[in-house]
Amino acid sequence: MAELLALEKVTAGYGESVVLEEISLAMAEGDSLALLGRNGVGKTTLLTTLMGLTRMHRGDIRWRGGRINGLSTHRRAQAGLGWVPQERHMFPSLTVEEHLTVVARPGPWNLKRIYDIFPRLQERRANMGNQLSGGEQQMLAIARALMTNPHLLLLDEPMEGLAPIIVQELMRVMRKLIADEGLAVIVVEQHARLALSLTKHAIVLDRGRIVHQGDSESLMADGERLDRLVAVA
Numbered sequence: 001m002a003e004l005l006a007l008e009k010v011t012a013g014y015g016e017s018v019v020l021e022e023i024s025l026a027m028a029e030g031d032s033l034a035l036l037g038r039n040g041v042g043k044t045t046l047l048t049t050l051m052g053l054t055r056m057h058r059g060d061i062r063w064r065g066g067r068i069n070g071l072s073t074h075r076r077a078q079a080g081l082g083w084v085p086q087e088r089h090m091f092p093s094l095t096v097e098e099h100l101t102v103v104a105r106p107g108p109w110n111l112k113r114i115y116d117i118f119p120r121l122q123e124r125r126a127n128m129g130n131q132l133s134g135g136e137q138q139m140l141a142i143a144r145a146l147m148t149n150p151h152l153l154l155l156d157e158p159m160e161g162l163a164p165i166i167v168q169e170l171m172r173v174m175r176k177l178i179a180d181e182g183l184a185v186i187v188v189e190q191h192a193r194l195a196l197s198l199t200k201h202a203i204v205l206d207r208g209r210i211v212h213q214g215d216s217e218s219l220m221a222d223g224e225r226l227d228r229l230v231a232v233a
């Protein structure tokens, strides 16, 4: 499989402060990566660095063969990086359908396919952004990123604060996206086992450095190691 994304010794942070140190990783087209680690170790910062929102001190980011270090967030989104931020960023004055249509770009994902995969959003198509439950907002945040027809979806704690039944529904959708649609994803998750069950590969960060890199299945099978690395309950 062709290389989709590669980070080479990326050191990045905010202003003078360094949060990520010497991060190197590579993903192929259609690959899926769980990004794990305790609170505050730099997982969100890694996603925002991919989107060009932090200060890169050193290193290179390669995207589909070209260096993108200097590209703006907007250009990265145009190049196929789809970001679903933790805060979801819904607009109170737009309907569900407007959230989806304003960002639409040509490609396999369109309104019909989005409504097929998220029937709940079709039911809510005329509701405003501030009239949605937390679960519906998360579905809309993912759907909106899909409407940009990304080559890689970056998901920042998609399950956070959601009821178990909604988590199940989102897991079903994400499994479909990854396994059936072959969409490449990076998923940051506090629920390590959920993220590992979805993905092929896993990375664990600690204090801004990669402390484990391997396939998700073996990390899942080694519960003791997993608990030690991410301190899950």
Ligand SMILES: Nc1ncnc2c1ncn2[C@@H]1O[C@H](COP(=O)(O)OP(=O)(O)OP(=O)(O)O)[C@@H](O)[C@H]1O
Residues within 6 Å of the ligand: 014, 019, 037, 038, 039, 040, 041, 042, 043, 044, 045, 046
């Ligand atoms: N905008 C910012 N400006 C300065 N420092 C920041 C900023 N955002 C995050 N940090 C710092 O960067 C470090 C890593 O934070 P980050 O949010 O990337 O971690 P995380 O692993 O995603 O944690 P969490 O699971 O709590 O979201 C923390 O020390 C945090 O205080």
